[in-house]
Amino acid sequence: MNDAEARRKLEAMREYILDTAGYEARSIVEDAQKKAEEWRKEEAERLEREADLVLRNARSRADEIRLRQTSAAERERSRQVLRFRNKLIHDAARMLVDHLRDLRNSEEYPAILKGLLAESMEAMGGIDEVRILLADKDIHLGDELLNYAKKVWPGVSFIVEPEPAPISGGLWLISGDGSRRVNADWDARVQDLIPVLADRLGQVL
Secondary structure: OHHHHHHHHHHHHHHHHHHHHHHHHHHHHHHHHHHHHHHHHHHHHHHHHHOOOOOOOOHHHHHHHHHHHOOHHHHHHHHHHHHHHHHHHHHHHHHHHHHHHHHHHHOOOHHHHHHHHHHHHHHHHHOOOOEEEEEEHHHHHHHHHHHHHHHHOOOOOEEEOOOOOOOOOOOEEEEEEOEEEEEEHHHHHHHHHHHHHHHHHHHHO
């Protein structure tokens, strides 16, 4: 075999390895994103049920407030309704955060974290170094998450911070130079859902 033939065979083998790795990476990302989408759908349905319960209570309490108020006290009534609305939103958010914390007891939790990582990495385009921060109770999953990240994004340098983030679950991503950050923790996710609940309550109160 001459040198030219050897080079051609080596190049063909290199292309085959790269194609295979690319296919596996795409398959891993698609699987993680599918699990994340299923999880988001389940949480949206759960929020819908929680919102319906809150709305039923809100209607009952709103009726009581309306009966007690008179036209002369309309301004005070509005303040009461606003305070009550804020309390309902706070209670619903707390219930949802508690549920998200319980996901840690599920065998799907590592897959959920991988799905959150895949989703969050969409905002890290062009970044070549990413720091992953986990909750104290999730630090033990750092190696599994790191191996997954290195396999899916081989061109990016990942570091799992040994110091935990001040979060109850989920994860944070921070670029190596600190210029970009994605908060994908439970509190941040619940905050994203609060406007939905507030809008529904505004239609009732």
